[in-house]
Amino acid sequence: MTQERKRILIVDDEEDLCEILQFNLESEGYETDIAYSAEEAMEKDPGSFDLLLLDVMMGKMSGFKMIDTLRKNLKIDVPVIFLTAKSAENDLLTGFNLGADDYISKPYSLKELIARVKVVLRRNKVVRDEIDTKVIQVENMVLDLEKKDLTIINDRVELTKKEFEILKLFFQNQTKVFSREEILRKIWGDDVVVTDRTVDVNITRLRKKIKQYGEYLKNRPGLGYYFEV
Known part of the structure; x- marks a missing residue:
């Protein structure tokens, strides 16, 4: 039986970065989609994805605001990895308090990012299996x-x-x-x-x-x- 491909939504206003991430993640066997703003991401049914790669600093709606809306207002608990140039302790705390699964500071290596993606997806699968049993x-x-x-x-x-x-x-x-x-x-x-x-x-x-x-x-x-x- 062919295993279902995991779907990842990349949300970042840097188009070149999105394309690089998309190419490398699809090379690893993931299915991806791109949104260049939080507003665009909200229109793509974010709860239908297995993981969000979410930039913090974007246009009108920040990544923090988007995940806060998903968690509190829409009750969507999709796993999230924040990708951001902000690495201060307060920013880390904000991300984790909002329910982030991981937080990667820019610049980062693609090898590290893919490894962390695998960890979060594996952890989420274990949680779902355990809830079932x-x-x-x-x-x-x-x-x-x-x-x-x-x-x-x-x-x-x-x-x-x-x-x-x-x-x-x-x-x-x-x-x-x-x-x-x-x-x-x-x-x-x-x-x-x-x-x-x-x-x-x-x-x-x-x-x-x-x-x-x-x-x-x-x-x-x-x-x-x-x-x-």
């Missing part, structure tokens, strides 16, 4: 999404509801960095007043509970937490 397994850790419990080598681990949701978030988005603010929003919701310290406390407890696997829950200073085997 209702069980996520990482090494000897088994997270049952229906029973809402965790077992490690067949021993049940007592987790609070928030600890379970945090671990589920990391299992389903391995290697993706989540800022404290994004974790608060996804786990506690916008209407609950809690502090960044709450995230740190819960993750510290979670690390202890998953024992030798606690080292997989990592911190990237200034950006947030991520899970990597």
Whole structure:
């Protein structure tokens, strides 16, 4: 059976760059389309693509504004890699807070970009497969999404509801960095007043509970937490 080709939408106002990306991605077997502005991209049904390569600094609508609109207003959760000349820490935090899957600063090598594209698409496939099966397994850790419990080598681990949701978030988005603010929003919701310290406390407890696997829950200073085997 022939595997379905992944569809990637390239959104950038630099036409030469778009053509280079399109040529190289199609050489890797991907199906691509190009939009030279966020407004044009919004007309191409962005939710139908498997990945968006999205420039930040464009005309009237920035890449940040576009992804914010997709996530909050249209409830579209398509994976996104930001491509931008902006590399300040605040810009990285903004991208990750908006739900970016990766952030590549210009100039970048095509080899690096293609490698990151493959990682994000593979990670998204794993998430979809795991959602279908209702069980996520990482090494000897088994997270049952229906029973809402965790077992490690067949021993049940007592987790609070928030600890379970945090671990589920990391299992389903391995290697993706989540800022404290994004974790608060996804786990506690916008209407609950809690502090960044709450995230740190819960993750510290979670690390202890998953024992030798606690080292997989990592911190990237200034950006947030991520899970990597």
